[in-house]
Amino acid sequence: MDAVMKWVDARERLPKDGMPVAAATTGRYPPEAGSGAARADGEDFWLVLPMYFTSLHFAEDGTEHRDCFVDHDRVVRLPYGGPSEETVTHWAQLPTLPGMKVHQLLGPDARAAVRDSMS
DSSP states (O other), rough: OOOOOOOOETOOOOOOOOOOOEEEEEEEEEOOOOOOOOGTTTTEEEEEEEEEEEEEOOOOTTEEEEEEEEEEEEEEEETSSSSSSSEEEEOOOOEOTSSSSSOOOTTHHHHHHHHHHHH
């Protein structure tokens, strides 16, 4: 089964509130302790992470964030160009369930769909 992803520039359009997404995230890893001169300043990265988008998020320290992406570790990232060390350059809607046109099933429909997809 193949999934086609349509990437959206986070500077141009944001997902709907509460939407789970694949987020292309960029930033810089901090330098490692005892690393050589080549890694003394850290290393740039650009990678895809599962996240959700929210129009309002309160961090554990009470900081209020608006229009942000949040990962499973509750790390907040703003759209590219925003005032954060790690930002989201692009986002894409997650693929649908295998062989289906929906992203979630609940209750008895879920069990039946899993069973059917595995046979």
